Amino acid sequence: MIPKRNNAEGKPAARRACLLLAAAVLASCAAAGLWARDVPGKDGKPAPLPAERDNPTVRLIKRCMPAIVALRTFQPGGQPGLVNFAAGSGAVIHPAGYILTNDHVIKAVAGNVDRPQGLALFNNGSQYIFKILARLPQEDIAILKIETGHAIGFLPLGRSHDLVLGEPTLVIGNPNGLAHSVSTGIVSGLERSTSTDASYLPSVIQTTAPISGGSSGSPLINALGQLIGIITSQHSGQNLNFAITIDHIRRQFPRLIxxxxxxxxxxxxxxxxxxxxxxxxxxxxxxxxxxxxxxxxxxxxxxxxxxxxxxxxxxxxxxxxxxxxxxxxxxxxxxxxxxxxxxxxxxLSALPLDSPPGKPGGLRYQGYKGSWSHLPDFDKLKVAEEGIHKSVSIPAGLLETEGFGLRFRGFVRVPRTGIYTFYAGSDDGSRLLIGNRVIVENDGLHAYSESSGAIRLEAGFYPLTVTYFEATGDEKLSASWDGPSIKKQELPADALFSKEPAGKNTKAPAIPCRPVDE
Incomplete structure (x- = not known):
């Protein structure tokens, strides 16, 4: 059916008359002061709001808003000329332009080294290209950096150890791309757990402040204007919204940087x-x-x-x-x-060997029996079994059993100089060391989860130790890596050597240090 033509489009005279009438109405409204916020006071600034409207929540929002950014990331689409757009949020935590957000917000553009990774937009209209500075995917946190040329507003960091049910919360974010939207609520639950596509997150805050897609990375703010958490996930349709606690972020921050x-x-x-x-x-x-x-x-x-x-x-x-x-x-x-x-x-976590320590094919392992809630000091335990295993995984004889520990030792071949990320996934606890420096810490009683750590290594052969314990329930262990020209993969047998390093690794190893001028 052919749509009817707009009459104003077809009749210029009538259209001009309508425009003149509209202009007259607008002028009369302005003269009558119908837009009070636009009426200047004696000093030329907008007149203040009445006390009933300018309440503590409004003042809190005004104070926090300059430190909140809407994040936009762009990826090439499947067809030429198409671009995939994604929205997220973040909070400035330092006046030099450091932004805290979720890792899953920027994960898709983390590999963009030859083009901008995304934009950070402020409520005053300014926008800056951001650079991903640090990531900790298993904790779903990341730090971004923008260059503004001047100090900017930031949110002070609070504590989350003393939160109480019912205390007010404020969220400012970018739901569905609607930048700097505000929602309020209360703390409705503590010590909850949730998960994202990449991580399992225990001990999160539950809040009733409504969120939507694009709210990830938004700060959860208390009545003092302090950042007490970072919004990470929601259960659709149930008003169950979760935030990573600031105390957890505090503990993980050295590992993140x-x-x-x-x-x-x-x-x-x-x-x-x-x-x-x-x-x-x-x-x-x-x-x-x-x-x-x-x-x-x-x-x-x-x-x-x-x-x-x-x-x-x-x-x-x-x-x-x-x-x-x-x-x-x-x-x-x-x-x-x-x-x-x-x-x-x-x-110096270790001085690499220049030549292979024997033939590749796996690591030497030792098995132990016991019941623990954290990784024990294996040097004080009696070995129940031992052998050589081609991968960092549970030997067949220990599958579907409970109450045991494992220690793998040997060497790993680092093919070229660069930054390597090591991963240890386990149910229950695990730890990975290069030389005598802990690179991955994944200790404690928990369902399967993966932790990671990165270190710069020269090419060569390095002492490698992986420890693990299983209490009850399911059991699983894996170790992976990525690095220069290596996509994430399990540590391959041809990079592992079963010759044991000299000396012993203790539970809390000392970190050797060599002065640069030696």
């Missing part, structure tokens, strides 16, 4: 990431920090020209550092200020 492993340097301090400041919790023996007299309990207030007020800022300050570089640290000890000049050492 992973500056020492990725850049091959050693500073030698660990921070209490739950502390409101940047307080040292451990100083590694014989490290640059130990040699300069740093102590557990010292409060770091500056690093490499950065002002440091919390553990997040300290980890970010280490990005881009390298062995041999000078790093000035300012600390506060018992109320007294002190500055030390550190020289970052070369990180």
């Amino acid at each position: 992973n500056a020492e492993n990725l850049n091959g340097f050693l500073l030698g301090i660990e921070l209490d990431m739950l502390d409101p400041g940047a307080r040292i919790s451990r100083v590694l023996p014989d490290s640059p920090a130990a040699k300069k007299g740093l102590l557990a309990g010292d409060l770091v207030t500056g690093a490499g020209g950065w002002k440091i007020s919390n553990g997040f800022e300290f980890q970010l300050a280490l990005i881009g550092k390298s062995a041999g570089q000078e790093l000035p640290l300012s600390i506060l000890r018992e109320g007294k200020k002190k500055t030390v000049q550190l020289k970052l050492a070369q990180l």
